[in-house]
Amino acid sequence: MFATLGRSQAGEASAMMGTGSALLAQRAAALGGASALEYLREGNKRFVTNKPHDAHPTRNLDRVKATAGGQKPFAAFLSCADSRVPVEIIFDQGFGDVFVTRVAGNIVTNEITASLEFGTAVLGSKVLMVLGHSACGAVAATMNGAAVPGVISSLYYSISPACKKAKAGDVDAAIAENVKVQMEQLKVSPVLQALVKEGKLKIVGGVYDLATGKVTEIA
Amino acid sequence: MGCGASVPQNGGGGKPVTRVQPAPAQPVSEAQSAISFQPTRSNRSSLEKINSLTDRASPEQVLANLLEGNLRFLDGAVAHPHQDFSRVQAIKAKQKPLAAILGCADSRVPAEIVFDQGFGDVFVCRVAGNIATPEEIASLEYAVLDLGVKVVMVLGHTRCGAVKAALSGKAFPGFIDTLVDHLDVAISRVNSMSAKAHQAIKDGDVDMLDRVVKENVKYQVQRCQRSTIIQESLQSGKLLLVGAVYDLDTGKVAVSVTKGGTNDL
Numbered sequence: 442m443f444a445t446l447g448r449s450q451a452g453e454a455s456a457m458m459g460t461g462s463a464l465l466a467q468r469a470a471a472l473g474g475a476s477a478l479e480y481l482r483e484g485n486k487r488f489v490t491n492k493p494h495d496a497h498p499t500r501n502l503d504r505v506k507a508t509a510g511g512q513k514p515f516a517a518f519l520s521c522a523d524s525r526v527p528v529e530i531i532f533d534q535g536f537g538d539v540f541v542t543r544v545a546g547n548i549v550t551n552e553i554t555a556s557l558e559f560g561t562a563v564l565g566s567k568v569l570m571v572l573g574h575s576a577c578g579a580v581a582a583t584m585n586g587a588a589v590p591g592v593i594s595s596l597y598y599s600i601s602p603a604c605k606k607a608k609a610g611d612v613d614a615a616i617a618e619n620v621k622v623q624m625e626q627l628k629v630s631p632v633l634q635a636l637v638k639e640g641k642l643k644i645v646g647g648v649y650d651l652a653t654g655k656v657t658e659i660a
Numbered sequence: 661m662g663c664g665a666s667v668p669q670n671g672g673g674g675k676p677v678t679r680v681q682p683a684p685a686q687p688v689s690e691a692q693s694a695i696s697f698q699p700t701r702s703n704r705s706s707l708e709k710i711n712s713l714t715d716r717a718s719p720e721q722v723l724a725n726l727l728e729g730n731l732r733f734l735d736g737a738v739a740h741p742h743q744d745f746s747r748v749q750a751i752k753a754k755q756k757p758l759a760a761i762l763g764c765a766d767s768r769v770p771a772e773i774v775f776d777q778g779f780g781d782v783f784v785c786r787v788a789g790n791i792a793t794p795e796e797i798a799s800l801e802y803a804v805l806d807l808g809v810k811v812v813m814v815l816g817h818t819r820c821g822a823v824k825a826a827l828s829g830k831a832f833p834g835f836i837d838t839l840v841d842h843l844d845v846a847i848s849r850v851n852s853m854s855a856k857a858h859q860a861i862k863d864g865d866v867d868m869l870d871r872v873v874k875e876n877v878k879y880q881v882q883r884c885q886r887s888t889i890i891q892e893s894l895q896s897g898k899l900l901l902v903g904a905v906y907d908l909d910t911g912k913v914a915v916s917v918t919k920g921g922t923n924d925l
Contacts (some may be wrong), residue, residue, distance in 0.1 A: 500773055502736060505911040512821075514767035522799045524757035524783045524807075529770040530743065536773070542765045543786040545799035552842070553795075555835035556765045556788035559821065562834070564767075576752065578806065579799075591801040591889040595794045632834035651752040 464498050468538070471515040477567035478643060481516055484532040485656045499535030508537035516540070517557055517566035519623065521547045525651055526574050532656075540566055546579030546619065547571060548599035549626035558632045561642050569642060571627065572656070573620040574649040580604070580619055581612050599623075617659055620646040715756060719810040719900035719921045722758045726811065729776035730913045742778030751780035759783070760803040762880065763815040764790045764822070769906050771815065774913065783809060789822035789876065790814055791842040792883040801889040810899055812884060815913070816877040817906040818870045823847075827861060827869060846876035870905075874916055877903040881917050894920035 471480035498504070517540040520528050528534075528541050540560035542553050560566050573580075582589070583600040584607075603619035624646050627633055636642035647656045713725050732738050760783040761771050771777075771784045783803040785796045792800075792814070803809045825836065826843035850872050851858050860868040881903040884890050893899035903917035 502734065502911055505768070506909065508768050509819075509908045512767045522760075522783050522785045522803070524755045524780045525748075525751055527770075527772040527777075527779065527784070529773060530778070534770075536770065537767050539770075540765055540767045541770070541786050542788075543784050544795050545785075545802055548795065550793060550795045551835055551838040552787050552791060552793045555837070555839045556822075558834045558836055559788055559825075559839075560765060560767075563821070578755075579802070582802075590805070591887055592794050592798045593801050593805070593889075595798045596802075599795075630834055652749065654748060 462498070468499075468515060472513060472565070472567065477515045478645060481532055481568065481570070482656075484534055485654075487533045488531050489654045499538055501535075504536045512537050512540075512564060514538055514540040514560065514564055514566050515568070517560035517564075517569045518542065518572055519544075519547050519549065519553060519557060519569070519627070520572040521545060521574055521577060521579070523574060523577065526572070526649055528572070531649060531654060540564060546577065546583070546596050546600045547573055547623060548579075548596065548619075549623050550599070554627065554630050554633075557627065558630060561636055562632050567642060569627070569633070569644045571620050571623045571644070571646045572649055573616045573647070575613065575616065575651045577612070577616050577619075580616050584610070584612060584615055599626075617648055620648060620659060713758070715758065715808065717758065717810065719898065722810045723813075723900055723902060723915075726759055726775050726777075726782075726813070727913065727915070730774060730911075732776045733774060734911055738776045740776070740778065742781055747779050755780050755783070755807060757781055757783045757803070757807060757809055759811040759813065760800055760807075760809040761785065761813045761815050762787075762790050762792060762796055762800060762884070763906075764788060764817055764820060766817060766821065768908055769815070769817050774906060774911065783807060789820060789826075789839050789843050790816050790880060791839065791876075792880045793842070797884060797887050797890075800884060801887055804893050804899060805889050812890065812899065812901050814877050814880045814884065814901075814903045815906055816873045816880075816904070818873060818908045819866070820869070820873050820876075823872050823876060824869055827864070827872060843872075843876060846872050846879050849879070850875050874905055877905060878917050881919065885919060897921065 467480055471477040514537060518528050520526060520541060520543050522543045522545050529539060542556045544553060557569060561569055579596050580600055583597045584604045600619055603622045604615045606618045607614035624644055627644060637644060645658060647658045649656050757780055762785045763769055763771050765786045765788045771782060785799045787796055800812055822839050823843055826840040826847060851861055881901060884901060890901065894901060900921040901919040902915050904913050904915045906913050
């Protein structure tokens with residue numbers, strides 16, 4: 442489906458897919474709110490269909506310097522810490538684009554909610570996506586229910602409601618259910634609720650497929 | 661040079677760029693391992709070197725690999741390792757990252773890009789202020805115990821908004837105060853270091869913000885150390901626990917604290 446391109450091929454592909462400045466213009470529009478989710482979707486599509494990374498307008502040192510003064514992410518995430526789900530790469534984003542919280546099982550905790558309130562109310566993200574993924578070890582372990590050392594089982598508190606709703610052993614169903622449960626948990630925050638009510642924020646859920654790279658949104 | 665079988669030596673192919681410095685005199689004394697790992701700007705093909713890093717690598721090699729990735733990014737010579745589809749396919753069944761990072765949710769610090777890593781390379785926890793909450797520690801423990809990571813890095817960054825908010829002393833709506841609780845420890849530590857520091861904090865001094873960022877990284881590393889799983893792994897030499905700060909202006913990562921590793925045995 443995609444392979445790393447050499448620099449000359451990157452030039453061609455870049456001409457086909459639009460120049461850096463076009464992407465940056467779309468990004469500015471996304472900040473306006475109307476198309477933030479659409480911009481994210483297009484990013485995942487570019488990733489799945491092999492967008493050349495070399496040409497990405499927000500992944501270089503220039504962008505580092507440009508955003509050093511302040512960040513204006515257009516989207517915020519609650520995602521899993523799993524090494525196979527690098528959020529910026531699967532949505533083809535770069536520096537200053539997306540505000541990302543990550544924890545095993547993509548669960549809501551007080552500090553995660555605090556972070557996301559900061560990323561939306563203070564920094565201006567227009568869409569907040571709770572992103573689960575296939576073959577999530579945290580969900581599988583919770584479903585399994587085995588005793589674990591350390592504080593690992595502190596994750597179980599947050600994941601077990603979803604496991605109870607899903608059929609025993611159906612990890613995929615539990616993963617999707619867990620995303621929905623965490624979305625509901627987030628809506629407990631009055632700050633996030635107010636943003637949604639005022640039309641300044643959309644809270645959405647998605648599941649990333651490890652095998653295909655595709656993000657499927659769930660209700 | 662050998663195929664990643666040993667840590668690159670001085671004069672072996674590139675100039676050493678980063679060396680861990682022992683921390684300046686602290687009010688609380690603690691064992692600081694004087695490990696010197698030397699990430700180098702290598703003449704060898706980057707991908708070749710990265711791919712020679714197997715799970716037999718030492719914790720120090722894994723850390724050097726991360727820091728070399730940061731150097732590649734700074735040089736504008738990213739190798740984009742492990743970002744091809746065959747890699748995505750290869751690891752879909754099981755992940756085997758060599759490093760875990762606890763970083764900030766800040767949109768300007770995307771860990772995989774900062775270290776020029778790809779799919780399956782780094783297990784990444786992120787929360788505002790890179791604080792070691794029970795659930796983040798639980799995530800790191802999972803990475804150490806179940807996934808076998810050899811490096812755990814707490815990664816702070818200059819001008820952290822969460823630290824700035826905590827320093828401001830303001831009251832915030834919603835949950836943001838729960839972050840401030842965690843960050844207050846670093847603030848009071850720096851506060852108590854001198855009357856000058858105390859005044860600088862009151863004045864909202866930017867350098868003081870970065871000083872608190874660094875102290876916070878140190879504190880969060882200490883919190884990680886209180887995990888029995890992480891402690892065991894440190895003691896058996898299988899894990900390196902480090903604290904580092906990412907500079908927003910330059911893109912450079914500087915390690916400030918290290919615990920464990922094979923040198924400590």
